Amino acid sequence: MRNLLFIAFFLCVVFTLKAVEFDKDVVYTQIGERKLKMDIMYTKDAKMQPLVICIHGGGWMGGHRSMYHSRMRKLAEQGYVTASVEYRFAPKTTWPGQMKDVQAAHKFLIKNAERYGIDPERIAAWGESAGGHLALMLGLTPTEKGEALRLRGVVNYFGPTEFRQTDRIQGAGRFMLMALMGGRLEGKKEILAEASPMFHIDRTDPPVLTLHGTRDRLVPIEGSELLHEEMIKVQIPGQLFPMENTGHGMGGDRKKGQALLRNFFVDYLRSSDMELLAYEDFDKGTGKWESTDTKAWKIVKKNGRSFYSLHAKSNYKTKVRSPFNISLLKGSEVGDFVLDVDLRSTIKVYGHQDLCLFFGHQGPEHYYYVHLGRKADAHANSIFLVNNAPRVSIAKTRTEGTDWSRGWHRARIRREAASGKIEVFFDDMQKPVMTTVDKTFTHGRVGIGSFDDTGDFDAIRLWGKRPEKK
Numbered sequence: 001m002r003n004l005l006f007i008a009f010f011l012c013v014v015f016t017l018k019a020v021e022f023d024k025d026v027v028y029t030q031i032g033e034r035k036l037k038m039d040i041m042y043t044k045d046a047k048m049q050p051l052v053i054c055i056h057g058g059g060w061m062g063g064h065r066s067m068y069h070s071r072m073r074k075l076a077e078q079g080y081v082t083a084s085v086e087y088r089f090a091p092k093t094t095w096p097g098q099m100k101d102v103q104a105a106h107k108f109l110i111k112n113a114e115r116y117g118i119d120p121e122r123i124a125a126w127g128e129s130a131g132g133h134l135a136l137m138l139g140l141t142p143t144e145k146g147e148a149l150r151l152r153g154v155v156n157y158f159g160p161t162e163f164r165q166t167d168r169i170q171g172a173g174r175f176m177l178m179a180l181m182g183g184r185l186e187g188k189k190e191i192l193a194e195a196s197p198m199f200h201i202d203r204t205d206p207p208v209l210t211l212h213g214t215r216d217r218l219v220p221i222e223g224s225e226l227l228h229e230e231m232i233k234v235q236i237p238g239q240l241f242p243m244e245n246t247g248h249g250m251g252g253d254r255k256k257g258q259a260l261l262r263n264f265f266v267d268y269l270r271s272s273d274m275e276l277l278a279y280e281d282f283d284k285g286t287g288k289w290e291s292t293d294t295k296a297w298k299i300v301k302k303n304g305r306s307f308y309s310l311h312a313k314s315n316y317k318t319k320v321r322s323p324f325n326i327s328l329l330k331g332s333e334v335g336d337f338v339l340d341v342d343l344r345s346t347i348k349v350y351g352h353q354d355l356c357l358f359f360g361h362q363g364p365e366h367y368y369y370v371h372l373g374r375k376a377d378a379h380a381n382s383i384f385l386v387n388n389a390p391r392v393s394i395a396k397t398r399t400e401g402t403d404w405s406r407g408w409h410r411a412r413i414r415r416e417a418a419s420g421k422i423e424v425f426f427d428d429m430q431k432p433v434m435t436t437v438d439k440t441f442t443h444g445r446v447g448i449g450s451f452d453d454t455g456d457f458d459a460i461r462l463w464g465k466r467p468e469k470k
Helices: 002-019 065-077 097-111 130-140 144-149 171-181 189-194 222-233 254-270
Strands: 020-031 034-043 049-055 081-085 118-128 153-157 208-213 238-243 275-280 289-291 297-302 305-310 325-329 337-345 354-363 366-373 382-387 409-416 421-426 434-437 445-450 455-464
Touching: 020 065, 020 097, 034 065, 034 097, 049 065, 049 097, 049 130, 049 254, 065 081, 081 097, 097 118, 097 130, 097 144, 118 130, 118 254, 118 455, 130 153, 130 208, 153 254, 208 222, 208 254, 222 238, 238 254, 305 325, 305 445, 325 354, 337 354, 337 445, 354 409, 366 409, 366 421, 382 434, 445 455
Parallel strands: 049 081, 049 118, 118 153, 153 208, 208 238
Antiparallel strands: 020 034, 034 081, 275 455, 289 325, 297 305, 305 455, 325 445, 337 409, 337 455, 354 366, 354 445, 366 382, 409 421, 421 434
């Protein structure tokens, strides 16, 4: 009996080890004679898995990508693709060489997404110290021209965030920064600003989780505190975890820190443990969609990105007071589900400025929809029920309105059919902006649109369970 148990255990270990592929020394770019490499761990034959890009520390002057191997394997065993990248060191290579390297690594992984089973719309960066700085820069610097390369999250372990106040950077930290900048810091105001994560903060940046020691003398925690305060001002979701009585390294309440990290990746990358039933990045037309008026919708390709644009009001008449602009995903009949959607409003600012998400759709007069409106009232910014009668607000909790800041936002609906629980998230995937409980429709199709405004949609992911056939 003991031998049988040993054999079973051995086979389980072998199976687990074989489940994770390890491609080492993958060349992602070449600069002159120098080949830059990364190590990648992934599950063979898996598809559309979230990716974590790991960036090692070492003062921009040292370190090695193997520093992340053990952590990479743990994530890979949980269904993530992980990649640890090397980059050129200072002082031989000065800023922004390091940034260009990690950006090249990011582009390589997107280009080879199918090969490694990566979902290019669910990527995060994770780094510590100098690697934390580079992870922040990778997440905070994409412009509209580079919006196809945006991240879904950044984990920053005690990385520096601000270089403009050079008089406050002393000792070993100043020496490393001088190496990065190629000498004296005086007269380099512009490049120091460009290299500072604080300089790039914008409303639609990805969420950031920062862990930082309260007794860090090399990179004082004040920089992370300032970053977090600025993020709160512009409504970027995230969290700062001070590691008590800890210097430049890991410490404090490790159990809590690990839980924060795990939950961050689950909420912003994994999204759901249910089966991924459908995904849409609009690279292959609109064949998966059924709209109330096809003339109101079109595919737009811009800056390396394709998206579904609701560019005009639908010429569609409703029997009861309800949204006019609807496009339903074919074959999306679900009970329990999680729906993620990227969206941005393109209408002028006004009180009811909105975009909508639809679910439980069983017919033109029978469905739910989430109205993400700028200002909440009886007819805006709520969860609504259309049941052969004019729409009725059914939200139990909701915010005072949706901040349609310029640029792309992310929305999520989480639905439990048996309990009737409905949760809606906007940008912050850890705190719902609307909740309710309703069992009127326990299954139905999902879709996107608006009441009567215009907007763009992209990066749609649907996890769920098909309703049981009676």
